[in-house]
Amino acid sequence: MKKLTLLLLLSFPAALLAEGLPDLGDVSQTVLTPQQERQLGWQSMLQIRNSRQFLEDAEVNDYLNQIGYRLVEHSGEPGSGFEFFALNDYNVNAFAMPGGYVGVNVGLLLTTQSESELAAVLSHEIAHVTQHHTARIIAGTQSSSWESMAALAIAILASRSNSQASQAAIAGVQARAIQQQLDYTRTHEQEADRIGFEVLQKAGFNTHAMPEFLDRLQKATRLLENNAPSYLRTHPVTSDRIADIQNRVQKQPFLLLPDGLDFQLVRTKLIGAQKTPAEAVAYFRDALGARKFGNPVAQRYGLVDALLRDRKVAEAAQELMLLRKQAKPNAMIDSLTGQVKRANGDADALAFYRHAVQTWPQHRALVYDYADLLIRNGQAETAATLLAEQVLKRPGDPLLYQLQARAYGQLNKPLEQHQALAYQYAWQGNLHGAIEQLELAKQAGGSFYQLSTIESDLRELRALMGPGQ
Numbered sequence: 001m002k003k004l005t006l007l008l009l010l011s012f013p014a015a016l017l018a019e020g021l022p023d024l025g026d027v028s029q030t031v032l033t034p035q036q037e038r039q040l041g042w043q044s045m046l047q048i049r050n051s052r053q054f055l056e057d058a059e060v061n062d063y064l065n066q067i068g069y070r071l072v073e074h075s076g077e078p079g080s081g082f083e084f085f086a087l088n089d090y091n092v093n094a095f096a097m098p099g100g101y102v103g104v105n106v107g108l109l110l111t112t113q114s115e116s117e118l119a120a121v122l123s124h125e126i127a128h129v130t131q132h133h134t135a136r137i138i139a140g141t142q143s144s145s146w147e148s149m150a151a152l153a154i155a156i157l158a159s160r161s162n163s164q165a166s167q168a169a170i171a172g173v174q175a176r177a178i179q180q181q182l183d184y185t186r187t188h189e190q191e192a193d194r195i196g197f198e199v200l201q202k203a204g205f206n207t208h209a210m211p212e213f214l215d216r217l218q219k220a221t222r223l224l225e226n227n228a229p230s231y232l233r234t235h236p237v238t239s240d241r242i243a244d245i246q247n248r249v250q251k252q253p254f255l256l257l258p259d260g261l262d263f264q265l266v267r268t269k270l271i272g273a274q275k276t277p278a279e280a281v282a283y284f285r286d287a288l289g290a291r292k293f294g295n296p297v298a299q300r301y302g303l304v305d306a307l308l309r310d311r312k313v314a315e316a317a318q319e320l321m322l323l324r325k326q327a328k329p330n331a332m333i334d335s336l337t338g339q340v341k342r343a344n345g346d347a348d349a350l351a352f353y354r355h356a357v358q359t360w361p362q363h364r365a366l367v368y369d370y371a372d373l374l375i376r377n378g379q380a381e382t383a384a385t386l387l388a389e390q391v392l393k394r395p396g397d398p399l400l401y402q403l404q405a406r407a408y409g410q411l412n413k414p415l416e417q418h419q420a421l422a423y424q425y426a427w428q429g430n431l432h433g434a435i436e437q438l439e440l441a442k443q444a445g446g447s448f449y450q451l452s453t454i455e456s457d458l459r460e461l462r463a464l465m466g467p468g469q
Helices: 004-010 034-049 058-072 106-111 115-130 133-140 146-161 163-172 176-182 186-202 209-223 230-234 239-250 261-273 277-290 296-309 313-326 331-344 349-359 364-376 380-393 398-410 414-427 431-444 448-465
Strands: 083-087 094-097 101-105
Touching (some): 034 083, 034 101, 058 101, 058 115, 083 106, 094 115, 094 133, 101 106, 101 115, 106 115, 186 239, 209 230, 261 277, 261 296, 261 331, 277 296, 296 313, 313 331, 331 349, 364 380, 364 398, 380 398, 414 448, 431 448
Parallel strands (some): 083 101
Antiparallel strands (some): 094 101
């Protein structure tokens, strides 16, 4: 099965030309189809993935998807494909795009003080998607071409994440007046609150977290002399909204829920990343010494990570022994353990990864590190087998293809190497690079089936590029 087929179904404009665009003359009668919404969201995701804002951290993004899908299961569209991802942006904000793409700024992750607060934000964004609010905004502009709608989708993305970028994006769509249509209406926000509240409740989170988070942001606004956090600007909070949420909450019991360890570990990892390695070491040593705040398991995890970044491997190994005694089995701690073993040159590192990947087969960070270590140790055949299995599970993961290309290069399989690089580039939106790699793969020679697949992929990519490209 060709990996580019999924691209054709989900991604690029040429794939949807046959379906045709909706007549946007009467917004009350038409909205974008689910496939067109997915296409618009993917166009924006290409912009994000190719920018410095996208946080390339599999553990943070996997955690967001874990919580996100727990909520999606209780939404009005439980079978819809969602993707939750983090942006390396310390402004407090989150946003939803058509097709189920939900972005969360690092700043918001660090501002939430409980897993239920994070879930409250995600449930609100999920409701914007399932109610097709952004799609209706785009339809309401009465743009008649796919290019205009794709540009609007990117402008809306920019408005959600960065107000200055929003102005630049909007200028490209020739409509400053569009800015008035980019923000969610009061009706949209109230609907997202109501539906998000129901999703939060059904998923078993503490519903009181929803007004608590908004209340804390409002207090922060007053302290910042009316310099409101981005979340309050892109999701305007009115007294009516707050009163409505509080009224719903009062009818619900207060659930004293312990946060999952991964919530604590992800936040700890992000806190450490804000600091230099030496500063992070000092911060977590102080936190452990004071024993007055925070989770000691998460704090020691942060200390081990900081020591490793500070190249104090022996100290990191000592602290890791204490951490593993303190903590229950956990994939993120196993991932950190593998990194310490590699840095320390432990002879059992490969055996450790083999067992860890079997224990946590969905944990991408472990898979990446294990495949990398196999290749570095001359076991490219084993790595290629592992990666082929992973690609079947996650055909849209560029890093898997990148690792595949390295393994095939070591095995002296140029056709497979260039083919893997082509899929990596295609999923990153670099169609020119993908075509170049497939041409190189074709020159390497291969079986009739392999060459036929390459020719088919080339035809698809060239069609997606459009005439004259």
